[in-house]
Amino acid sequence: MTQALDEIKIGGMGASRKRVEDNRFIRGKGNYTDDIHLPGMLHMEILRSPVAHARITRIDASKAWEIPGVHLVLTGEMMATRNLAWMPTLSYDTQAVLATDKVRFQGQEVACVIADDPYIAKDACEAIEIDYEPLPVVVNPMQAGEPDAPIIRDDKENQAGNVIYDWEVGDAEGTDRAFEQADVVSRLQLHYPRSHPSPIECCGSIADFNRSTSKLTVYMTTQAPHIIRAAVALVAELPEHMIRIISPDIGGGFGNKVPVYPGYVCSILASILLERPVKWIEDKTGNLISTGFARDVYLDGELALRRDGKILGMRMRTLADHGAFFSDAQPSKFKIGLMHSTFGCYDVPVAHLAARGLYTNKAPGGVAYRCSFRVTEAMFFQERMMHAAANDLGMDQAEFRRINLVRDDQFPHRTPLGFLLDSGQYGACLELGLKAVGYEDFLRQKEEARKNGRLLGIGISTMSEPLGAGNSREYDILGIKMFDSAEIRVHMTGKALLRTGARGQGQGHETTWAQIVAHELGIPADDVTVEEGDTDTAPFGMGTYASRSTPVAGAAIAMVCRKVRAKARKLAAHLLEVSEEDIEWELGRFYVRSAPDRGVTIQECAMAAYSNMPDGMEPGLENNAYYDPPNLTWPFACYIVTVEVDPETGVWDVLNMVAVDDCGVRINPMIVEGQIMGGLTEAFAMSSMQFITFDSEGNCIGSNYMDYLIPTSWETPGFELHGEVVTPCPHHPIGAKGVGECAAVGGPAAFVNAVMDALAGTGVRNIDMPLLPDRVWEAITERHDVSGAPPVRSDG
Amino acid sequence: MTIIYEETGAEGGPEIPQQRVTIRVNGRKVIAEVEPRLLLAHLLRHGMGLTGTHTGCDTTNCGACTVLVDGRAVKSCTMFAVQAEGREVTTVEGLATQSELHPLQEGFKEEHGLQCGFCTPGMMMAAKALLDRNPDPTEEDIRWGLSGNLCRCTGYQNIVKSVLWAAEKLRSQSAG
Numbered sequence: 001m002t003q004a005l006d007e008i009k010i011g012g013m014g015a016s017r018k019r020v021e022d023n024r025f026i027r028g029k030g031n032y033t034d035d036i037h038l039p040g041m042l043h044m045e046i047l048r049s050p051v052a053h054a055r056i057t058r059i060d061a062s063k064a065w066e067i068p069g070v071h072l073v074l075t076g077e078m079m080a081t082r083n084l085a086w087m088p089t090l091s092y093d094t095q096a097v098l099a100t101d102k103v104r105f106q107g108q109e110v111a112c113v114i115a116d117d118p119y120i121a122k123d124a125c126e127a128i129e130i131d132y133e134p135l136p137v138v139v140n141p142m143q144a145g146e147p148d149a150p151i152i153r154d155d156k157e158n159q160a161g162n163v164i165y166d167w168e169v170g171d172a173e174g175t176d177r178a179f180e181q182a183d184v185v186s187r188l189q190l191h192y193p194r195s196h197p198s199p200i201e202c203c204g205s206i207a208d209f210n211r212s213t214s215k216l217t218v219y220m221t222t223q224a225p226h227i228i229r230a231a232v233a234l235v236a237e238l239p240e241h242m243i244r245i246i247s248p249d250i251g252g253g254f255g256n257k258v259p260v261y262p263g264y265v266c267s268i269l270a271s272i273l274l275e276r277p278v279k280w281i282e283d284k285t286g287n288l289i290s291t292g293f294a295r296d297v298y299l300d301g302e303l304a305l306r307r308d309g310k311i312l313g314m315r316m317r318t319l320a321d322h323g324a325f326f327s328d329a330q331p332s333k334f335k336i337g338l339m340h341s342t343f344g345c346y347d348v349p350v351a352h353l354a355a356r357g358l359y360t361n362k363a364p365g366g367v368a369y370r371c372s373f374r375v376t377e378a379m380f381f382q383e384r385m386m387h388a389a390a391n392d393l394g395m396d397q398a399e400f401r402r403i404n405l406v407r408d409d410q411f412p413h414r415t416p417l418g419f420l421l422d423s424g425q426y427g428a429c430l431e432l433g434l435k436a437v438g439y440e441d442f443l444r445q446k447e448e449a450r451k452n453g454r455l456l457g458i459g460i461s462t463m464s465e466p467l468g469a470g471n472s473r474e475y476d477i478l479g480i481k482m483f484d485s486a487e488i489r490v491h492m493t494g495k496a497l498l499r500t501g502a503r504g505q506g507q508g509h510e511t512t513w514a515q516i517v518a519h520e521l522g523i524p525a526d527d528v529t530v531e532e533g534d535t536d537t538a539p540f541g542m543g544t545y546a547s548r549s550t551p552v553a554g555a556a557i558a559m560v561c562r563k564v565r566a567k568a569r570k571l572a573a574h575l576l577e578v579s580e581e582d583i584e585w586e587l588g589r590f591y592v593r594s595a596p597d598r599g600v601t602i603q604e605c606a607m608a609a610y611s612n613m614p615d616g617m618e619p620g621l622e623n624n625a626y627y628d629p630p631n632l633t634w635p636f637a638c639y640i641v642t643v644e645v646d647p648e649t650g651v652w653d654v655l656n657m658v659a660v661d662d663c664g665v666r667i668n669p670m671i672v673e674g675q676i677m678g679g680l681t682e683a684f685a686m687s688s689m690q691f692i693t694f695d696s697e698g699n700c701i702g703s704n705y706m707d708y709l710i711p712t713s714w715e716t717p718g719f720e721l722h723g724e725v726v727t728p729c730p731h732h733p734i735g736a737k738g739v740g741e742c743a744a745v746g747g748p749a750a751f752v753n754a755v756m757d758a759l760a761g762t763g764v765r766n767i768d769m770p771l772l773p774d775r776v777w778e779a780i781t782e783r784h785d786v787s788g789a790p791p792v793r794s795d796g
Numbered sequence: 797m798t799i800i801y802e803e804t805g806a807e808g809g810p811e812i813p814q815q816r817v818t819i820r821v822n823g824r825k826v827i828a829e830v831e832p833r834l835l836l837a838h839l840l841r842h843g844m845g846l847t848g849t850h851t852g853c854d855t856t857n858c859g860a861c862t863v864l865v866d867g868r869a870v871k872s873c874t875m876f877a878v879q880a881e882g883r884e885v886t887t888v889e890g891l892a893t894q895s896e897l898h899p900l901q902e903g904f905k906e907e908h909g910l911q912c913g914f915c916t917p918g919m920m921m922a923a924k925a926l927l928d929r930n931p932d933p934t935e936e937d938i939r940w941g942l943s944g945n946l947c948r949c950t951g952y953q954n955i956v957k958s959v960l961w962a963a964e965k966l967r968s969q970s971a972g
Contacts, residue, residue, distance in 0.1 A: 024913075025913030026920070027889070027897075034850075119833065119834075199914070200860055201850070283854050284858075670908050681951030704857075705946070712943040713955065716953075
């Protein structure tokens with residue numbers, strides 16, 4: 001008997017395979033956009049508005065043109081002559097490429113210079129003279145909604161005020177009835193502060209237009225190269241087959257590198273005009289003040305509760321600040337993303353959500369920062385509300401969740417706001433988390449400590465988030481359906497080349513995608529090369545964000561492998577001289593059912609596909625698959641944090657953090673755990689220090705890493721991870737669910753709830769993030785809530 | 797070799813001053829003519845093609861550009877190239893020999909201490925400076941020693957483990 005292959009040994013599913021991409025990164029041999037140098041390349045720098053709202057009365061670039069080494073100065077007026085002063089956004093709005101009439105936020109692109117080197121280009125930007133006539137500034141959505149607020153988007157016809165949309169979902173009347181029947185109504189209002197994904201690598205592009213071939217090649221920092229190709233074809237009116245977008249190694253994305261930015265458009269136009277490659281690499285301030293921010297939503301919600309803890313209904317109103325242009329990268333149908341996934345993991349009979357979005361004089365965006373379209377805000381509110389409601393009922397935090405979590409026997413579970421949750425073991429995850437953290441013990445310690453004046457607290461966050469858009473019935477961006485794709489070529493020696501429509505930015509696709517091939521075909525993962533990010537070679541896909549790679553592209557990989565296996569089976573039957581029905585498959589090998597010793601390996605089938613195929617069979621062993629998922633995937637997570645708060649200073653220390661993640665089948669457990677740890681770090685960042693705010697004149701506070709605080713190894717606590725609960729996704733071909741964002745989505749509420757629990761005796765109901773020591777100290781000392789984004793208190 | 801200077805813009809602009817620097821980079825002596833304002837990071841990246849040194853923030857916060865200057869960890873985005881005159885600079889490209897990775901490089905791979913890889917060269921160079929002065933660091937020593945370097949993907953738990961892994965291997969090598 002031949003021995004069946006050991007899947008772990010060939011780097012298949014479940015193997016903690018070391019990462020393939022590390023081999024170049026640890027040697028400093030990654031190939032990021034700024035590492036690319038093309039012959040004859042010029043450099044572009046952008047001049048940005050120093051003010052948040054002003055009319056431009058004069059632009060004089062003559063001194064910039066005089067600087068030796070300057071090749072081109074672009075202004076809005078010049079862009080307008082080519083119909084490029086404005087561009088469409090991913091949310092059916094328009095955005096200024098270079099300002100013509102007005103600037104509408106601090107940092108808006110006003111002009112750019114293309115020169116021999118970036119130093120000269122920066123000098124020339126400083127030589128451009130611009131006169132601004134200041135206009136009144138709007139820095140939050142409450143101001144924007146005032147009847148006498150200045151109209152920010154007066155460029156748009158029929159834009160009477162600053163409201164972008166009013167959107168609602170759910171049963172308003174039914175929800176009202178539930179509230180009438182409630183024993184207790186619990187309400188919470190909070191602000192999820194503006195944040196920025198802030199990958200360490202900023203955005204950039206190198207546009208290379210070749211006049212002799214009419215082909216435009218753009219190397220750029222994009223998580224979604226095919227969407228960019230479509231956008232460039234539409235905006236620049238170039239034929240799509242003459243556009244090649246190459247997304248080389250990406251130094252972190254987190255949603256920041258999904259949208260189309262003015263810098264990309266300007267570098268493309270400059271290359272077309274100059275017929276030379278033009279490189280644009282943003283500086284950190286440019287990245288933080290102008291590119292896709294996240295969050296900045298005011299949330300106000302209520303739970304209708306029965307005395308015994310059962311939730312009877314939920315209603316919620318959101319007020320979102322979208323900045324000067326509505327440029328969220330999100331499915332078209334949902335104006336506030338998937339905010340309506342809130343309370344999905346709880347058995348809530350009836351619910352209603354009303355969302356309003358407004359323009360302000362702040363940077364545009366609202367990207368999904370390490371989350372699936374606003375689910376971070378949805379889950380943060382949910383878990384802060386759960387915490388407050390349990391306290392209002394005088395009920396234990398864990399018990400209140402036990403009563404309301406969707407039970408295992410309730411799947412598939414339809415939520416009142418329209419989602420279908422297909423699987424999970426929520427109770428098991430919660431109990432595992434409680435056991436790991438030593439819940440009952442900690443509650444006793446907390447009481448003991450309180451007697452000595454010490455403030456200990458524990459915070460729980462349990463949530464299931466929708467990951468992996470589409471299905472294509474409901475999810476599209478600008479009408480393009482959200483499916484994804486994979487293509488595989490098995491060479492004659494049984495080695496393979498795999499390409500997908502996704503584009504990793506550190507998730508380890510080159511490693512894990514090969515593991516799916518190993519699982520499906522028995523080809524060792526080391527024999528599979530993975531390529532992504534080049535629109536001339538990769539099949540069409542919607543890219544990587546919203547944790548959609550494994551749910552969608554990963555599924556496409558399994559499906560294309562199955563197509564190849566079906567053909568290999570025919571080849572095996574031919575080689576073994578039996579009929580196809582008599583053939584069995586085991587990992588890496590077909591054999592004759594009645595004589596298991598008689599078999600051929602997948603490698604032998606591959607060779608036959610090029611050298612010995614049966615009569616009439618098309619040669620070769622390759623295929624592609626487009627995968628349209630039937631539903632989103634719904635991983636579940638339980639995060640529990642314990643803290644000690646120093647009442648004298650407001651400083652809080654994390655004592656312990658336990659994370660239980662049920663993300664279905666794990667392809668590479670090492671990488672999954674890495675994703676969770678990264679997400680928890682960002683959750684800690686958001687809860688403790690990371691935020692962007694604005695003063696009343698619209699100056700961005702948080703425009704560099706001295707003001708925009710990101711935790712280092714010194715502040716960041718350790719995490720204890722648990723993956724013992726595994727509920728395979730019932731509709732995914734390999735049972736996997738998304739996971740990359742769960743911890744960043746569900747984590748922040750666990751930290752905040754822990755601090756709020758420590759402050760339970762003070763009567764304080766809410767401190768808005770970030771929980772900076774001075775805000776916690778103020779809450780303890782003054783015994784009142786601390787709301788709004790620091791340091792501009794009048795902002796709220 | 798011939799260098800062609802393209803004439804662009806108006807004539808008679810101010811002459812950009814040039815300064816000659818001699819630096820030993822990864823053991824090799826290099827002479828360069830640079831503008832006095834040229835940052836060391838840019839000389840390494842664009843002048844010498846050593847693109848493993850990344851620039852992330854411009855304000856000396858993120859540490860992606862960390863290199864060793866005479867053995868000390870320095871953020872090369874905040875040092876002028878001319879300040880490196882006569883110094884010994886080591887970049888990530890100088891860590892491995894042709895046949896062998898440095899234990900830090902092995903450690904980062906073994907312990908999954910990187911994801912997108914952008915902060916990794918700076919992290920490894922800061923860690924090298926730390927291990928050179930303290931071959932047997934505690935977890936706390938490492939967390940303090942790397943607190944000048946930011947990571948957004950991985951968090952720090954696995955980075956700390958990677959450095960501990962390397963420290964142990966380096967110690968066993970020097971013991972052997």
